Amino acid sequence: MSSFSESLIAWFQVNARELPWRQTRDPYRIWISEVILQQTRVAQGTAYYHRFLERFPNLSDLAFAAEEDVLSLWQGLGYYSRARNLHAAAKFVQTERNGDFPPNFKELLALKGVGTYTAAAIAAFAYGENVPVVDGNVMRVFCRYFGIHEDVRLPATMELVRSYAAQLLPTGKSWEFNQAIMELGALVCTPSSPSCATCPVAMDCFSRKNALQAKLPFKSKAKSKRIRHFNYLLLEHDGFFAFKRRGEGDIWEGLFEPILSESEKPFSSPGDFDFLNPADSNFRIESFLLPSEKHILTHQELHIHVCVSRLSKRHEEEGLRWVSGTQLSDLPKPIIFSKIISKARSSPLYLVFHQ
Ligand code: SF4
The missing domain is CATH 3.90.79.10 (Nucleoside Triphosphate Pyrophosphohydrolase)
Known part of the structure; x- marks a missing residue:
C-alpha cells in the first residue's frame, strides 16, 4: 500500500464520523443515501434518509409505491427527476431482475439515473469492488494534492482524477479508501481554509508546499442562467x-x-x-x-x-x-x-x- 493510502486510512479509522449509511452494506440503502447526498448536506440528508427508508424499507416497497408518494417524500431536496429515476430504477430491478440488485459497477450503470459516481459508490460501499469513487470532495483533494490545474468542470479532468485514484486504491480496501478520501475532503481539505496542519497527507501535498490551496481546484465560470x-x-x-x-x-x-x-x-x-x-x-x-x-x-x-x-x-x-x-x-x-x-x-x- 502507498504511504498516501496508509496515512489516509489510518487517519480515517480515528476520525471517521458515524453516519447511518456507513453501518450497512445493503446496496439499496447505499443507493438511497448516495442519491440524497447528491442533493444536500449530511445533516439534512440524514433526516431524509431515515424518513425515506421508514416509508420504503426495501426495494420492492419503493418499486410498488405511487410516484406521488415518492415525490412527496422528496419535497425540499429539489431535482425531482432524481426521485423519479430512483422510482423507475426500483421498478426495473423488481420486474426485470426479479428484485436482484445489479451486482457490480458495470451492471449498475444500466439503471436509470445511475451514472459513474453513483455506480462506483454502490459498487465500492456495498460490494467492496475496487473502483474509485470521485465526487466534488475527492476532486478537490486530488487537485490540490497533485497540483492539477485543469478545469474541474471538464470531463477530462474528472477522468484524470479517477485514474490517479484508481492507482492509489489498495486492493481489498475499496470501502476504507473511498470513504477516507471523501471524509478528508469533507472535514479537512475543505473548500476554503483547509486544515493542512491536521492533514494526514500534508507532507507531500503539492498545494501545501506551493501555497496553492486557495487557487486549486480551478473551476471556470458557470454559464449565465x-x-x-x-x-x-x-x-x-x-x-x-x-x-x-x-x-x-x-x-x-x-x-x-x-x-x-x-x-x-x-x-x-x-x-x-x-x-x-x-x-x-x-x-x-x-x-x-x-x-x-x-x-x-x-x-x-x-x-x-x-x-x-x-x-x-x-x-x-x-x-x-x-x-x-x-x-x-x-x-x-x-x-x-x-x-x-x-x-x-x-x-x-x-x-x-x-x-
Ligand atoms: S495538505 Fe492541505 S491542501 Fe493538501 S490535501 Fe491536505 S488539507 Fe488539502
Whole structure:
C-alpha cells in the first residue's frame, strides 16, 4: 500500500464520523443515501434518509409505491427527476431482475439515473469492488494534492482524477479508501481554509508546499442562467387551494402548482392574472399580490409572482385539484410553494378575508 493510502486510512479509522449509511452494506440503502447526498448536506440528508427508508424499507416497497408518494417524500431536496429515476430504477430491478440488485459497477450503470459516481459508490460501499469513487470532495483533494490545474468542470479532468485514484486504491480496501478520501475532503481539505496542519497527507501535498490551496481546484465560470417569470394564480375557496399537476418536459415534472402563465415580463397587477373564464371571474371576491420570490436552480433563475384570489365558489377545470391546508403538506410540490402558502395565509389581506 502507498504511504498516501496508509496515512489516509489510518487517519480515517480515528476520525471517521458515524453516519447511518456507513453501518450497512445493503446496496439499496447505499443507493438511497448516495442519491440524497447528491442533493444536500449530511445533516439534512440524514433526516431524509431515515424518513425515506421508514416509508420504503426495501426495494420492492419503493418499486410498488405511487410516484406521488415518492415525490412527496422528496419535497425540499429539489431535482425531482432524481426521485423519479430512483422510482423507475426500483421498478426495473423488481420486474426485470426479479428484485436482484445489479451486482457490480458495470451492471449498475444500466439503471436509470445511475451514472459513474453513483455506480462506483454502490459498487465500492456495498460490494467492496475496487473502483474509485470521485465526487466534488475527492476532486478537490486530488487537485490540490497533485497540483492539477485543469478545469474541474471538464470531463477530462474528472477522468484524470479517477485514474490517479484508481492507482492509489489498495486492493481489498475499496470501502476504507473511498470513504477516507471523501471524509478528508469533507472535514479537512475543505473548500476554503483547509486544515493542512491536521492533514494526514500534508507532507507531500503539492498545494501545501506551493501555497496553492486557495487557487486549486480551478473551476471556470458557470454559464449565465436562463431567466423565467412564472405568474401563478392561487385560487382559494373556504380554506382550500387549487393546484394542477405539471406536465412533462420541463422542470418540476409531475409536481403540483397553482394555475400558471409564463411570460417574458412579470405580471404586476391582479388584472394581469385574469386567467379564469369570465363566468368564473364573477365569483372572485378579492385578489391581492404577494411579494415576488426569486428561486435559483442550477441553470435557471425563476421569478415567482403570485396573485391570491378568493372565490365565493370553486372554479372547476380539467386537472385542477382542490386541497385543504392539511392535504397540501402531502401534495408533491416545489418547496417554494410551502413558503408561498404560508405567506399567503399570514398576509393581512388574507386574514381580513377570513374574519
Ligand atoms: S495538505 Fe492541505 S491542501 Fe493538501 S490535501 Fe491536505 S488539507 Fe488539502
